[in-house]
Amino acid sequence: MFKSKKAKIALFSGLGVASVALVGGALLFSNALGGSGSAGEDFTLPMTYRVVQEGSIASSTLLTGTVAAGEEQFVYYDPSKGDISEFYVEQGSQVEVGTALLRYDAYELQTALDSAVRGRDKIGRQIYDVQNGGQTLPTTGDPALDGEAAASAQRSIDLQLADLNDAYADAQAAVDKAWTAVNEATVASTVSGTVVEVNKSVSKSSTNSQTVIHIVNQNSLQVTGQLTEYDLANIKVDQEVKLSTKVYPEQTWTGKISYISNYPANDQTAVAVPGGGGSGGGAKYPFKVTLTSDIGDLKQGFTVNMEVVNTSKNILVPVTAVVYEDDKTFVWTLVDGKAKKVEVTLGNADALNQEVTKGLSVGDHVIVLPDFDLQEGQEVEADEEPAN
Known part of the structure; x- marks a missing residue:
């Protein structure tokens, strides 16, 4: 058509x-x-430059841990001491070091102590009698024979006293042991804190350890966790961390790494996993974090996420300023309005900034995003861009 x-x-x-x-x-x-x-x-887009300064890049190390008490006491039931006759605290009680918590029935222990004291005192009276009772010896009128008899009697007294003194020492040891047993019938607190558990229904027939009283010092809360062998190389004692928890997502806390074990947890041994990376298999090393901010709403048992704070200071440039050529790295700087290419050595980097460990000084002017066809000595008009 x-x-x-x-x-x-x-x-x-x-x-x-x-x-x-x-x-x-x-x-x-x-x-x-x-x-x-x-x-x-x-x-071509207009170029900008940034004045080189020192700073810290964001940390790429993230950890997890559990809030735990740094100071706590577990009192376990001891069936060898008999029945618990009295509890001196209740759940929620505040205690100090040395506060009496409970007492076992000490009747038999006290009876044993009384018996030991009587046995010791009996021996003490025998010693006193030998030392002060005196002894009369018949005389024959012969000085030689009488002297020999006196010497023999003295040796007998000395041996008797030696045996009695040994017996007294043994009796005193028995008294000390019985006294200790009576004192240990009363169990005292070894930490200051809050009584969080009191179990008055312990079973005498149970073969397992039974917690009778649990005390926690809430002001000693810390975070415990385990580092992978890959994290171990990047984490040091005294490094600061930022903490958060899903329970209170709007809140953050600060802390400091206070302990890193040199040995794997539970006698673990490193197992090489090909291509495993930082999250693969391998040994786990226990670590602890001491809280440096107010505890606030944190509770024992909470799971927390932690970001290790990078406090090291290095020269920083924008990641866009780095030019890669063959096996070398460069940045373009401005000197008297002209472009100058500088070889640099790089450190770590984050999403915005790149550490430069060699080649630049504080105060240098670095072109943020250099043109591909920029030439050495070329005059460049560029505006200053403020640092992040």
């Missing part, structure tokens, strides 16, 4: 309008970018 002449004219007219619109739009876009609209002219 053939179109009419009128239809053809309308079609060509429409194409002409569209062509004019496209050309006009291109000219307007070119003028808006500051160009003259001449054909073949290249457009």
Whole structure:
């Protein structure tokens, strides 16, 4: 089918309008970018520079741990001491070091102590009698015979006293042991804190250790966890951490790593896992974090996430400023308004900043995003960009 002449004219007219619109739009876009609209002219974005400063990059080390008490006491039932006759504290009680917590029935222990004291005192009286009772010896009138008899009697007394003194020492040891047993019938607190558990229904027939009283020092809360062998190389004692928990997502806490074990937990041994990476298999090393901020709403048993704070200071440049050529790295600097290419040695980096360990000094002007065709000594007009 053939179109009419009128239809053809309308079609060509429409194409002409569209062509004019496209050309006009291109000219307007070119003028808006500051160009003259001449054909073949290249457009480049204006460059900026940043004054080099020292700073710290964000840490990439994230850890998890559990809130635990640094100071706590578990009192376990001791069936060898008999029945518990009295509890001196209740759940929620505040105690100090040395506060009496409970007492076992000490009747038999006290009886044993009394018996030991009597046995010791009896021996003491025998010693006194031998030392002070005196002894009469018959005389024969012969000085030699009488002297020999006296010497023999004295040796007998000395041996008797020696045996009695040994017996007295043994009796005193028995008294001390019985006295200790009586004192240990009363169990005292070894930490200051809050009584969080009192179990008065212990079973004498149970062979398992049964907690009778549990005391926690809430002011000693800390965070415990385990480092992988990969984290171990990057974490040091006294490094600061930021803590958060899903229970209170709007709150944060601060802490400091106070302990890192040199030995794997539970006698673990490292197991090489090909391609395992930092989250793969391997040994786990216990660590502890001491809280340096108010405990607030944190509770024992909470799971927390921790970001290790990087406090090391290094020269920082924008990651976009680094140019890679072969096996070397460079940045472009501005010196008296001209471009200068500087070889640098890099450290760690985060999403925004790159550490430079060699090649730059504080105060240097580094081009944030250099052109690919930038030349050594080329005059450059650039505005200062504030640091992040």
